[in-house]
Amino acid sequence: MSIEIKNISHSYSKGTIQALKDVSLSIKPGERFGIIGPDGAGKTSLFRILTTLLLADNGSAVVCGYDVVKDYKAIRSICGYMPGKFSLYYDLSIQENLNFFARVFGTSFEANRHLVEEIYVQLEPFKDRPAGKLSGGMKQKLALCCALIHEPKVLFLDEPTTGVDPVSRREFWDMLDRLKSRNITILVSTPYMDEASRCDRIALMQDGKILAVDSLEGIIANYDKKLWSVKTQHTNAVLKKLKIHPEVASSIPFGDSIHIRMKNQLATFEDVRITMANMDDSLTVAPLVPEIEDVFMDLMSAQ
Amino acid sequence: MNNNEHIIEVQDLTRTFGAFTAVDHITFHVNKGEIFGFLGANGAGKTTAMKMLSGLLLPTSGKASVAGFDVFTQTEKIKKSIGYMSQKFSLYDDLSVLENIEFFGGIYGLKKQDLHIAKDLLLSKLGMEDQARSLVSSLPLGWKQKLSFSIAMIHKPVLIFLDEPTGGVDPITRRQFWEMIYDAAQEGTTIFVTTHYMDEAEYCDRVSIMVDGKIAALDKPANLKEQFEAESMDEVFYKLARGAKRGDG
Numbered sequence: 358m359s360i361e362i363k364n365i366s367h368s369y370s371k372g373t374i375q376a377l378k379d380v381s382l383s384i385k386p387g388e389r390f391g392i393i394g395p396d397g398a399g400k401t402s403l404f405r406i407l408t409t410l411l412l413a414d415n416g417s418a419v420v421c422g423y424d425v426v427k428d429y430k431a432i433r434s435i436c437g438y439m440p441g442k443f444s445l446y447y448d449l450s451i452q453e454n455l456n457f458f459a460r461v462f463g464t465s466f467e468a469n470r471h472l473v474e475e476i477y478v479q480l481e482p483f484k485d486r487p488a489g490k491l492s493g494g495m496k497q498k499l500a501l502c503c504a505l506i507h508e509p510k511v512l513f514l515d516e517p518t519t520g521v522d523p524v525s526r527r528e529f530w531d532m533l534d535r536l537k538s539r540n541i542t543i544l545v546s547t548p549y550m551d552e553a554s555r556c557d558r559i560a561l562m563q564d565g566k567i568l569a570v571d572s573l574e575g576i577i578a579n580y581d582k583k584l585w586s587v588k589t590q591h592t593n594a595v596l597k598k599l600k601i602h603p604e605v606a607s608s609i610p611f612g613d614s615i616h617i618r619m620k621n622q623l624a625t626f627e628d629v630r631i632t633m634a635n636m637d638d639s640l641t642v643a644p645l646v647p648e649i650e651d652v653f654m655d656l657m658s659a660q
Numbered sequence: 661m662n663n664n665e666h667i668i669e670v671q672d673l674t675r676t677f678g679a680f681t682a683v684d685h686i687t688f689h690v691n692k693g694e695i696f697g698f699l700g701a702n703g704a705g706k707t708t709a710m711k712m713l714s715g716l717l718l719p720t721s722g723k724a725s726v727a728g729f730d731v732f733t734q735t736e737k738i739k740k741s742i743g744y745m746s747q748k749f750s751l752y753d754d755l756s757v758l759e760n761i762e763f764f765g766g767i768y769g770l771k772k773q774d775l776h777i778a779k780d781l782l783l784s785k786l787g788m789e790d791q792a793r794s795l796v797s798s799l800p801l802g803w804k805q806k807l808s809f810s811i812a813m814i815h816k817p818v819l820i821f822l823d824e825p826t827g828g829v830d831p832i833t834r835r836q837f838w839e840m841i842y843d844a845a846q847e848g849t850t851i852f853v854t855t856h857y858m859d860e861a862e863y864c865d866r867v868s869i870m871v872d873g874k875i876a877a878l879d880k881p882a883n884l885k886e887q888f889e890a891e892s893m894d895e896v897f898y899k900l901a902r903g904a905k906r907g908d909g
Binding site for chain 2: 374394395396397398492493494519520521522523524525526527548550563592593609610611612613650653654657658
């Protein structure tokens with residue numbers, strides 16, 4: 358295993374805030390592992406423990422065979438870490454930041470340039486510009502380069518795409534795709550559920566707990582509740598009716614449709630269609646393959 | 661610019677910073693009572709446009725009125741007529757829930773009696789009576805966001821600007837938040853909202869997408885999907901913003 362986390366718990370403010378509750382996870386070498394959960398789920402605390410920046414109250418963790426407490430120095434030299442907040446030097450240029458991070462890790466930018474070449478070529482035209490004057494997308498690219506420049510075995514990316522628009526989010530994941538051949542283990546966290554499809558495996562996290570761990574396909578396949586998609590021109594009005602409908606167990610808006618679950622799990626398409634038509638004959642109903650958000654919300658409510 | 665049905669009326673609105681044109685001759689309107697989605701890639705000019713419409717930044721040229729007031733000459737009147745909330749700046753962390761309500765109520769000039777009524781109503785609506793004396797910093801993000809939305813509405817504005825109100829919020833709370841938006845719209849408040857969640861774009865009556873300082877598209881979500889031959893708003897956004905030349909500053 359590349360990362361082995363056993364029964365980690367952590368609290369803040371004299372135990373009043375439980376950030377992590379008995380978290381265990383195993384992450385394989387070369388795996389791209391996503392930790393998916395909203396703000397406050399405990400993602401950053403977990404990252405800080407694994408990167409030896411925070412001591413857990415309980416439990417243990419091993420990164421590439423090194424214990425996060427005893428062997429913290431060894432871990433620091435083999436990890437790349439991109440924190441959620443942009444943490445490079447604003448008043449150093451792109452090039453100076455890269456040189457600095459390479460040297461801190463006992464190497465040089467020139468020696469390891471090949472590791473970041475594909476991303477660096479996009480930064481190179483602006484290499485003398487101070488990091489503080491870069492656009493959000495460029496800052497992100499530079500931060501990734503700085504985290505990669507010492508050839509880490511494990512890369513920790515804490516919410517690299519938060520607050521980023523959908524196009525730039527996609528570009529960031531494409532950038533990670535290009536690292537795949539390099540066999541770096543990547544642990545990445547995100548609040549965006551749709552990014553699950555870009556990971557080999559994911560852990561769904563909420564309120565300090567891991568709700569599920571599997572591949573995206575595995576998580577969807579494991580979800581045994583039947584869902585239906587209802588489409589309407591008047592989502593809000595229809596939602597209000599669905600919420601009080603005696604045969605409907607749950608109704609959740611999903612963009613231009615509403616995902617519903619019937620109390621009777623054995624209801625056929627025809628049953629559901631008739632029930633909905635009786636409520637409002639302008640609705641269209643279709644069977645539905647659950648999305649990751651369906652599963653997440655279901656697991657959340659079960660807590 | 662006297663259309664009473666248009667709560668926001670914008671014509672050729674432009675803002676430059678030195679040689680850089682952040683907002684480049686945008687023209688559009690927002691209807692009274694509508695939920696208007698204001699989308700765009702990072703750096704497309706959304707924030708600059710919103711600052712001008714909320715009276716915080718003077719435009720370089722063009723015309724615009726918000727709630728009947730001119731963005732060049734009546735910015736103080738605009739500020740009194742609108743509500744504003746964002747993920748980044750919302751409430752004072754080191755004040756309690758109640759203190760925040762009282763503070764913002766006071767800022768917006770609510771009378772003591774009105775504030776008293778508004779306070780109780782707000783707390784009971786949110787189910788936060790037990791948290792009234794807790795510091796805002798101790799609340800989960802989702803609660804904070806619902807609270808700051810309610811506080812931004814405390815002076816019953818005709819129009820509210822929501823700048824990425826649901827960023828990082830869990831999927832259940834995110835939907836509860838949209839229920840609050842719907843309810844406010846139903847009561848007649850116009851909603852002007854930005855988001856990076858494309859499913860939320862579907863909840864808007866109309867959506868505009870900014871690319872490189874210009875409005876590249878504006879219509880109902882269903883029409884935009886048809887126009888761009890896309891299955892989802894995500895795809896519409898991708899098709900439009902992919903060609904953007906600039907990132908955010």
